[in-house]
Amino acid sequence: MAPHIQAPRRSLNALLLAVPLLVAALASPLLTGCASGPSPELYQTFGGQPGLTALVDDFMDGMMRNPDLRPYFVNANRAHIKKELVSQFCAALGGPCAYKGMDMKMAHARYGIGDREFNALVEELQQAMDRRHIPYAAQNRFLAMMAPFRDDMVHPAPPPRARPPLTLSPDAVAVPETVPGKP
Amino acid sequence: MVAQAQDGGGIVGSLWGRLPGIGRGGRVVVCLGVVLGTIGAPAAAATVSRPEDPTFSGKLLATGGVTQVEGAAGGGLTPWAVIGGGGTREEVGATAFFTAIRTHDYGMNAYGALLGLWDRVEVSVAQNRFDTQAIGGALGLGDGYALTDTIAGLKVRVAGDAVYDQDSWMPQVAVGAQYKSNNRASLVKALGARSDDGVDVYASATKILLAQSLLLSGTLRLTKANQTGLLGFGGADDDYHAEWGGSAALLLDRTLVAGIEYRMKPNTLARANPGLAPEDDWYDAFVAWLPGKNLAFTLAYVNLGRVVTPTRQNAIYLSLQAGF
Numbered sequence: 001m002a003p004h005i006q007a008p009r010r011s012l013n014a015l016l017l018a019v020p021l022l023v024a025a026l027a028s029p030l031l032t033g034c035a036s037g038p039s040p041e042l043y044q045t046f047g048g049q050p051g052l053t054a055l056v057d058d059f060m061d062g063m064m065r066n067p068d069l070r071p072y073f074v075n076a077n078r079a080h081i082k083k084e085l086v087s088q089f090c091a092a093l094g095g096p097c098a099y100k101g102m103d104m105k106m107a108h109a110r111y112g113i114g115d116r117e118f119n120a121l122v123e124e125l126q127q128a129m130d131r132r133h134i135p136y137a138a139q140n141r142f143l144a145m146m147a148p149f150r151d152d153m154v155h156p157a158p159p160p161r162a163r164p165p166l167t168l169s170p171d172a173v174a175v176p177e178t179v180p181g182k183p
Numbered sequence: 184m185v186a187q188a189q190d191g192g193g194i195v196g197s198l199w200g201r202l203p204g205i206g207r208g209g210r211v212v213v214c215l216g217v218v219l220g221t222i223g224a225p226a227a228a229a230t231v232s233r234p235e236d237p238t239f240s241g242k243l244l245a246t247g248g249v250t251q252v253e254g255a256a257g258g259g260l261t262p263w264a265v266i267g268g269g270g271t272r273e274e275v276g277a278t279a280f281f282t283a284i285r286t287h288d289y290g291m292n293a294y295g296a297l298l299g300l301w302d303r304v305e306v307s308v309a310q311n312r313f314d315t316q317a318i319g320g321a322l323g324l325g326d327g328y329a330l331t332d333t334i335a336g337l338k339v340r341v342a343g344d345a346v347y348d349q350d351s352w353m354p355q356v357a358v359g360a361q362y363k364s365n366n367r368a369s370l371v372k373a374l375g376a377r378s379d380d381g382v383d384v385y386a387s388a389t390k391i392l393l394a395q396s397l398l399l400s401g402t403l404r405l406t407k408a409n410q411t412g413l414l415g416f417g418g419a420d421d422d423y424h425a426e427w428g429g430s431a432a433l434l435l436d437r438t439l440v441a442g443i444e445y446r447m448k449p450n451t452l453a454r455a456n457p458g459l460a461p462e463d464d465w466y467d468a469f470v471a472w473l474p475g476k477n478l479a480f481t482l483a484y485v486n487l488g489r490v491v492t493p494t495r496q497n498a499i500y501l502s503l504q505a506g507f
Binding site: 036037068111112113114115116117119120122123126136137140141143144145147148150151 | 232233234238241242243244271272273274302346347348349350392393394395396434435436437
């Protein structure tokens with residue numbers, strides 16, 4: 001009895017699985033506005049240039065409040081970083097901008113950023129987007145475009161974490177008489 | 184070393200020691216200038232680095248999944264390729280779970296804990312306690328007769344990142360094994376099973392299509408288990424059977440995931456023992472709520488098919504997971 005009942009039951013069950021799977025796969029692009037990747041419509045969802053400026057202000061404020069992230073920005077030129085972030089986000093979303101800032105890998109190579117710190121940054125960005133009432137599906141479309149930057153920014157095995165103290169004893173170097181400005 | 188650090192040798196000191204040939208001329212001045220420049224830079228940016236002390240729960244919310252009945256991180260029925268717990272590649276994490284499944288005729292409790300190591304290795308232990316309730320009495324085993332399966336699991340992430348590899352189709356891939364031991368050896372062997380213990384091996388591929396807010400996961404499992412091991416291992420044959428499991432879930436918001444799962448199972452025991460109803464595949468529809476990094480609740484409707492008797496077992500599934 002079992003074997004010949006087994007086959008139709010399986011295919012029925014597989015069908016039961018396939019239908020909602022298909023519905024889910026078809027419905028989700030509808031929910032997210034039928035597209036992925038940059039588009040002027042997505043850029044407008046983020047409020048265009050004024051929206052992005054406000055978002056990045058809020059994002060940076062959040063990072064400065066986050067003990068995991070504050071050390072990376074406290075001594076940095078935050079106004080400049082924010083300007084670069086706005087143009088980078090604008091370009092990624094499909095706005096009328098081009099990111100001309102520093103290569104992401106170069107900009108982050110020396111910091112020994114880990115997964116924890118990168119994830120903390122993502123969460124601050126998500127919270128800033130929530131505060132700007134950007135729909136979750138649009139947030140994810142944006143994050144999907146930014147996600148590949150992680151590999152440029154995160155160094156799973158960072159170089160030695162702390163630089164040894166650099167002080168020189170007074171007689172370590174004899175400065176020649178010819179050096180200009182010697183007292 | 185200590186003395187060198189204290190007298191300020193550091194990098195310059197050791198360089199000096201290794202390169203005795205350098206004259207005390209211009210090159211030294213250049214070197215000194217670089218050193219002073221680094222110390223004097225207002226940003227002092229190069230000294231920012233990760234914390235030295237261990238940290239925990241650095242993973243993005245919900246990306247460790249919940250826990251499936253056999254104790255591996257995943258959905259409710261099948262494992263996912265994610266490593267459980269909140270640990271990133273620099274961290275370790277752990278979770279404990281308790282799951283209650285109630286059908287009209289049976290009750291099953293699953294509980295256990297897992298350790299996630301550096302987002303690479305997952306070690307888990309779990310027990311499934313299957314209570315036959317009144318069916319046990321009807322079968323002459325006594326009301327509330329219970330079978331307990333103890334499971335030790337190991338999972339290793341071998342490639343990919345389910346969350347961050349958004350510019351490729353590459354899923355996160357993991358391989359795993361689950362050793363299972365049943366405490367009712369004489370009963371399961373009397374029913375026709377070949378053994379009271381066995382090992383399942385599986386490979387999982389999990390992908391989050393973030394732009395679509397969609398999670399897809401598939402698992403191929405090689406198993407001899409009857410009803411995941413609750414009724415022993417092997418029966419009409421003692422061969423490994425390749426069985427698929429799959430999950431599809433929509434990310435509704437940052438704390439809410441809803442989806443469906445399907446898990447195929449072999450049907451070897453009923454072929455050995457015509458007195459038993461054939462074993463069916465399992466499927467479910469679930470909603471998981473992860474209000475924070477330490478807590479997850481899952482509610483599901485599960486169809487367990489026929490279990491021993493010809494009645495189809497529709498179940499309510501409720502799971503709690505806590506960890507870091």
